[in-house]
Amino acid sequence: MFRVLIEKECKAILLSPRFLGTFAVASTLILLSILVGVREYRAFERAQVAGAQLLAEEQAQATSWLGFPNRVFREADPLQIFAGGVHNDVGRLSAVGSMSEVKLRQSIYSDDPILAVFRFLDLTFIIQVVLSLFAILLTYDAISGEREEGTLQLAFANAVPRARYLIAKFVGTWLGLTVPLLVPLLIGLLLVLLLGVPFDSGHWTRFGMLMLAGGLYFTFFIALGLAVSTLTRRSSTSFLVLLVSWILLVLVIPRAGVMAAVEMVPVPSVSQIESQKEGFERREWEAHRRGIFSKWRERQAEIEAVSEEERRDFEDERTWAWMEEDDEERQAVQARISEHSRRLNEELRAMKGKQQRLGLSLSRISPASSFQLVALDVAGTGLGLDQRYFDSIEEYRDSFSRFVEEQGGNTFTMRMGHVGDDEEEDEAGGNLLDQGKPLDLREMPRYQAPRLTAREVIAPTIPDLGLLAVLVATCFAVAFTAFQRYDVRPT
């Protein structure tokens, strides 16, 4: 009995022109999105590699450790092909230097605004928006349509238990809709491999998770279509209800949730924080400068207090100690600045985190958000992206700074009047003790971009996947209950 019902369901879907038309459209979109994704992945890779090469040239020509040009670049991740997320919005490189803030600049969209006019469509978008509509289009009359046609009545003139019929309908519809979609997905995946995108086992696992999430999401809309179809008598009503639900779930709620959070948890803008940091930094150096000069005045006085003959010896004797004092003083100032900066960063991060958590929780009312969040987290292009890079770049900055110090970068600098991260000024300070020849870069620490492992990606997605599964089960339960008492007669 099950087999008969399921077979008929699959056949009915595959033979309907509605399915063929929408399947053609969906397949085209899937393939196109993957192809474009691969192209963008390659372009990003090329841009980053080119940037790194230019940097290497600059570094080869540099002659002093002060003002030494150093930048780090984000790495391309193959999963970005399928889920762009915020990858195009977040900066792709950061300057690294003891004086400069770690901040990701120059995002793809800010460099080339033409690309932002019509934003990219990735596979995640296709699944989230197009396939969900596709599911609704093909299930809105699952039960109500058969009722109107009279075939439901005819079926139940036989010894068919209601539960069995509904389960078979669900399974059959699911098979009929999902299995064909595997075709363009697999072709797309094949293309990705043929085009030489490096996929290791970690990537496979993550891609699998993405597919799992997409599958659950798609199943939800099938279940929803089925449920609404068992709750209505006319197919046209069912279609309208589902369309409205789709608009609310996919288009409105995710964004509304975020907007509500932005209202409830206001966060100072980045530029405001940066102004604060700059101001603090400037005041510290100003005070330091004043302190240094008054100290030198004292020392000058000490020198003059000594007799003429002993002056030279006295100076030689004291200079080294004074230098060390000055160094310590300067390091203390630097430490205070860093500490202040770190504190402000953490405060901002904490507030932003609160805002984000609230926004995401609110938007999770909609399965579209749950799905998108899983997809982006798995691909590494979610909200964690800039945080992840920020932390690792800061670590690198610290180790690089230590390296520069060891090279004698801080032994003697006369702090001039102006402080800033203009390379001109750094060069000015540095070139006063220019070695005049290219530096030895062999020992210089190299930046390693953070790589996502499958394990650290999977754990946080479990709650969202669970949520999706629960939603599917709920819809099915609703359909099940409603169908027990469904009036199968056409009039």
Next chain:
Amino acid sequence: MFKLIVTKELKEIISSTKFATTFGVCSLLIVLAFFMAARGYHVGRAQYDAAVAEDRRQLEGQTEWLDVSPSVFLPPQPLAYLVPGISNDIGRNTEVRGRGGLRPEGSRFGDEPLLALFRFMDLEFTFQIVLSLLAILFAYDAVCGERERGTLRLTFSQAVPRATYILGKLVGSLLALTVPLLIPLAAGALLLPLMGVPMSSRDWLLLSLIVASGMLYIGAILGLSVMVSALTRRSSTSFVLLLSLWVVGVLIVPRASVLLAARSVEVPSMDQLLSQRSRLRAQLWRDDQAVIDAFMREQLSGVRDEEDSMEMQSAMQAGIAAFNTKFDELAEERQFKLAELDARLTEERRNRQRWQQGLALGIARISPASAFSLAAAHLAGTSLDLPEHYLSQVNAYQERFAAFQKEKTGRSGGGIRLVIRMEGDEEDEPGPIDPAELPAFVFNPPPLGTVLRAGVFDLSLLAFFNLLFFSGAFVAFLRYDVR
């Protein structure tokens, strides 16, 4: 008879549950879009004011105008929250010194990726995606549905000219769809001043033009739907066909055009430009370095020879003054050469970008969805012209600021200064600057004429699409089999 048909069309649509539901949804979305725009504007404004105030506050306690490098911020524009365009993707804050390259940083989406994560709720999206789908929903069975129901042959068993019928249908459905939308649009628009969003008369004019472009877009989609329904016999065929056309026209064509253009026209990347610039700068600096070093040694040796501390001090100060002048001279020369290179490279890049943009957007305009998107963005001031315009305004400000600095201190800003204070300098310690004296950055939106000219092209393109599809429907129906 024309009136009769139009009235019947109107009544039929408006009394359907289909209409009630979709109208309800549209109203909700439109009003929500305006509401979110107002709230977003306030949040943006608060952030902007705070940033400006903070920047101003950091000026307090500074003592040298030459040390000051204020930041200028792109202020939030109300229309940009209705039609975001690329306003969220470009840098909004720029640090201004007396000279040097200007680089706007800090795009909204870059700073707050949470907002980039879930987009969609703006007016432009509602029109482009949702309303167009609903237009299809309404008109996909305009002709073939009536044929299926049998009412078409009943109609033409009367003396009804075909032309009158199809025109009546087109006009009727157009009115039924667009006129009710005016209600939530007006309500939403009213919401803006009610929620305290400052709208100038220029803003109101542009907003009405944006709405007009949206209506033209819906009209075009409606015309297309009626045309397809007059070319097919079954409504399910018509629906699938229209859906496919929608996917291609709204989702695929715009993006494909950008990618095609990017592939055909090479634009040098920012990285390349900056690298060329920094190479030249390093070169120039190295050349000047020799000069500076020699100069300094000469001056300092002169100072050291002085025995008397008083003479030493004055010699020192003379030396410092000479050094500063020399440094400024060299810096200005360098700046001049760099500016030359900058101008040349930027010009080249700009030209190629324009080429690329023109190609991309030209191809994209095959689809009325692109035409609408571009029209709305131009009118709202969030098109590709925005970053250019902002940058030119900041450049102008930088010149004003440099002049201000020169006026105050007699020297040009930026670069390094040699400041060595010796004993007895406390009296000469300069007092704090007055931040109020700093010229303010005022962002002037582009002149209304320019904006209108930019938007008018796409508006006429939309009108053309309307004409095209309406005529298509007309012609198709003249030969339609009504049985």
Next chain:
Amino acid sequence: MTSTDNAMIQAVQLSKRYEDGVLALDGLNLQVQAGEIYGMLGGNGAGKTTAIHLFLNFIEPTSGEAHIAGISCHREPLEAKKHVAFVSENVSLYPNFTAIQNIEYFTKLGGRMDLTRGDYEAVLKRVGLESAAHDKRLRGFSKGMRQKCGLAIAILKDAPVILLDEPTAGLDPKAGLEFIRLLEELREEGKAILMSTHDLFRAKQVVDRLGIMNRGVLMAELRREDLEHEDLESVYMSYMAGYMDENEQAGRVSSRRAG
């Protein structure tokens, strides 16, 4: 009315009142033996279709009993349905499936898994559907062709009881006659057939007994012999009397389910 234990179709005081208060069927008592055709005659809203739906357990009776082959339709619906075949009023079937595909599906659903394509074709031929149409999609079928498919499904199920709801409505004279001939064949095979109709002429041709229903009540039951002797006109008049009464209460009637 004699009550016999081996009645294949049996209704005992079967009643149905809907939630809105309308009494669609009032105390129906009815029996159909094997090898008998029973016709229910009445206008719209008389309760004919309601009775059939009660036998198929599409709705539950308010009171009374319905039995198919001695099994209670309401207490053991799944078991009862194994013994009944149904031809509905407007046979729609699946438009994207061919005639053979539709029949195969519904026959298998009825429990007969062992049939071959040849079996299907044979039955389709028997009901008068030409071979050319067997593999055509149902979308283009006329009402008569679809009705034949519906009948083919019922025949293939080979159940002892057949229920038909307005089977000849909308059929042209030739198709109607073919249909009647088939029913007679099935009667010869020993099926118990219950048929609702408002086609007086066809009913008179084929039924063994005719129940005249009006507003949910079985007003009279006539045997074939009575029909032959009765003047067509008076039968018609008694039918019309019920019909005119119905019209007077058109308001109430229209809110009820047809039949």
